[in-house]
Amino acid sequence: MTTTDGHEPPVAGSARRTDQPVFGGNRGMGTEYLEITDLTVTFDGFTAVDRVNLTLLQGDLRFLIGPNGAGKTTLVDAVTGLVPATGSVRKSGTELIGKKAQQIARLGVGRTFQTATVFERLSVLQNLDIAAGAHRSPLKLLRRRRTVEPPVAQALETVGLAELAHRQAGTLAHGQKQWLEIGMLLVQNADVLLLDEPVAGMSHDERATTGELLRRIGADRTVVVVEHDMDFMRDFATSVTVLHGGKVLAEGTVAQVQADPRVQEVYLGTPGMAGAADA
Numbered sequence: 001m002t003t004t005d006g007h008e009p010p011v012a013g014s015a016r017r018t019d020q021p022v023f024g025g026n027r028g029m030g031t032e033y034l035e036i037t038d039l040t041v042t043f044d045g046f047t048a049v050d051r052v053n054l055t056l057l058q059g060d061l062r063f064l065i066g067p068n069g070a071g072k073t074t075l076v077d078a079v080t081g082l083v084p085a086t087g088s089v090r091k092s093g094t095e096l097i098g099k100k101a102q103q104i105a106r107l108g109v110g111r112t113f114q115t116a117t118v119f120e121r122l123s124v125l126q127n128l129d130i131a132a133g134a135h136r137s138p139l140k141l142l143r144r145r146r147t148v149e150p151p152v153a154q155a156l157e158t159v160g161l162a163e164l165a166h167r168q169a170g171t172l173a174h175g176q177k178q179w180l181e182i183g184m185l186l187v188q189n190a191d192v193l194l195l196d197e198p199v200a201g202m203s204h205d206e207r208a209t210t211g212e213l214l215r216r217i218g219a220d221r222t223v224v225v226v227e228h229d230m231d232f233m234r235d236f237a238t239s240v241t242v243l244h245g246g247k248v249l250a251e252g253t254v255a256q257v258q259a260d261p262r263v264q265e266v267y268l269g270t271p272g273m274a275g276a277a278d279a
């Protein structure tokens with residue numbers, strides 16, 4: 001049995017294992033989840049995120065969309081400890097609100113930024129080593145290494161940069177830098193990844209490669225993608241949350257949110273949801 005958009009419905013409590021994210025998450029695969037309750041962020045009396053409730057399950061590739069200023073990045077900032085917030089964000093039961101950004105990262109919640117933040121003058125491998133927290137002296141770290149730690153080797157393979165391990169990060173193509181940043185989250189053992197516009201500025205081929213990468217890593221992690229690229233969302237999202245004015249406007253499969261008149265209304269006149277109803 002499949003839903004109208006071709007996804008298999010989640011089977012509650014089953015131990016079904018797939019190698020692709022599915023709507024509702026691969027329940028039974030693992031117990032990791034992120035539960036956001038009444039999350040609110042206020043800047044000088046202006047409420048940028050307004051009592052947001054979201055449940056994000058492992059194995060569900062969730063896209064967070066919404067017009068400019070909807071509060072998407074602020075929500076990610078609040079979850080990762082970069083802006084003060086009220087309400088609750090629980091990662092598998094552990095409260096994140098009130099914790100420092102570094103503590104939250106150590107609990108396995110990682111994020112990328114719209115502009116990749118890699119060490120441009122260091123090699124791909126050195127960037128991954130630093131992210132892995134390998135306790136080597138700065139001198140040793142800068143020396144070309146003969147051995148690669150297994151988790152680093154695996155991350156290189158996963159993000160498709162194994163051939164470029166010794167390449168200076170600053171010379172990578174735009175897309176490759178984003179993949180390196182994702183690799184840096186993987187070696188930190190992040191199992192909740194919040195990615196802010198990962199395909200902005202990428203070529204068509206880079207987008208497709210990134211989508212496949214997100215599918216691979218999203219099968220057994222919780223991946224949230226903040227995106228404006230509606231084609232990319234249609235191709236790769238297994239579920240979508242639409243934010244508007246800091247609140248959740250709609251949530252569901254791609255087909256469900258595209259068919260929602262309230263969603264069409266907020267995107268009216270923008271190219272983003274053009275043809276939404278018949279997509």
Ligand SMILES: Nc1ncnc2c1ncn2[C@@H]1O[C@H](COP(=O)(O)OP(=O)(O)OP(=O)(O)O)[C@@H](O)[C@H]1O
Nearest residue numbers: 043046047048066067068069070071072073074075
């Ligand atoms: N540090 C801040 N101080 C004051 N207002 C802020 C701050 N950060 C964000 N805002 C405001 O909060 C609102 C939500 O911004 P946010 O960047 O989260 O939106 P967004 O949905 O990510 O938008 P975009 O898609 O354009 O990146 C906007 O009105 C923005 O101007």
